[in-house]
Amino acid sequence: MKVTKTVAIGGDTVPGKPVAARKPFSIQQWTIIPSILFFVLWEIFSRINGSIKFFNPNFLPAPSVLFQEAIELAKTGIIVDSIVSSTIRIMIGFTLGCIAALVLGVLMSKFKSVEFWLSPVLNLVGPIPGLALLPLFIIWFGIGEFPKVLLIAWTTFIPVLVYTLDGFKSVPSTLVRSALSLGASERQIFTKVMLPSAFPNFLVGAQVSLGLSFGALIVSEMMGAKSGLGYIIVDARNYFKISNMFIAIILIGLEYSLFSYLLKLVERRVLAWRRGGLREAVQK
């Protein structure tokens, strides 16, 4: 509906429509520039450091060196393997965590007794960082895939649940009232009013916990794994291959950005009706 507007802001060029003629040049359209500048500065610094040696040049390889190393590493197949296994872990763990949180959120707001029994327990275990549980999970479940996925799911679960519950609690009472006065049953109010009204909060929770889930993924791969981006880091530490560490770190960053972007796409699709923010407040 509002696509036509966002196109101009997003900077996508529509074939046949001269963008420059419509809008004067604006640095805002070149969001890639700061990132490029960052890598250029890094490159320059590393090269200077390479000749005058502020510190051991091996500690901070230049991006161009990293790129060559990455190609070498990719030839062994380890990069693709790691990305695939990390992606599978985070996808399963994150999805399970989100689903569990949504289901429990629904149950807890629908049935008072569920909330009564679970809420104090969750308040007790919720604040414990999931990572503290990892050694325990490994002892209980071994070093297979299960404890890793479980850790990711658990780390995702708590924040999503908190946000979802908050979403259910903050459904405007006039919405419920108008549904009641239109003849909706309790069940219909839940599925047609409460759920869609709380859904934006659920998505915010998912966004927030995505970062935490990635932390859990990497740490679980650093402890007792044979593949994955976290594994590359530990492996590189053991052989003092600092360039490999950087490669893994950059890949983690890229993968996180990709997932975050996918989640944003879902949000934009599902919440097309939501408008607001600075951009809507002042349109230029």
Next chain:
Amino acid sequence: MKLEVSNVGKWFGDRAILENINLTVNEHEFICILGHSGCGKSTLLNMVAGYLTPDQGEITVDGNLIDGPSKSRGMVFQDHALFPWMTVLDNIAFGPEVQKMSKSQAKETALHFLKLVGLEQYASHHPGELSGGMKQRVGIARALAGQPDILLMDEPFGALDVLTREMMRVELQKICSKLKPTILFVTHSISEAVYLADRVVVMKHGAIAEIFEVGIKHPRASHSAGFGDMMSRIEHVLMDEEQHLELATAKVGVV
């Protein structure tokens, strides 16, 4: 259909919000409840809707006690309370749909009421894209599509600007002359009440101060015979003695 409020009282803690309210609303009647903010008029409406229960007395429809909200009493809210994730048409179709009408039939009904408020070209828009007056029109259409026996309106035009307000009251009057619904309408605008109502119930400090029968023929206008007279009579009841005094001195000051 006959709504009867008999001897109703409501307390919030020790404070009496309403006391000894007696009111009968007959079928096809348009009743305005008029009063200052905090006089208990919205509380009364919420009790009729079934959101609140009276602490004293009872409210009945055709002799049946009201025990909770029901589709027979539709509500229009001041903040419109439209479902923001639904399109305008889906909002209006909500009532028919939850009342077990088939989807296509519900859409048809919704479209009928959307046409009634003159917004058919906005069917696929979301409420966030509409102006305040349009949202309120959708709110009215949604309440009407639920086929209520009585329509309750809680300061529906209170959040609108003066010009839109004037337009909305004309439109509501047109709708009323077409559908002849029963309406209980809460407002704090005297001119709005005199323009719309068959009877104006003036409330003061949690009690009914006086009920005025507005015998002016529709469509009314501020220059209709008896309009100004009715307004000043209501204003006289509504204002306390000291307020009259204040108003008088203020007028002197301006002159």
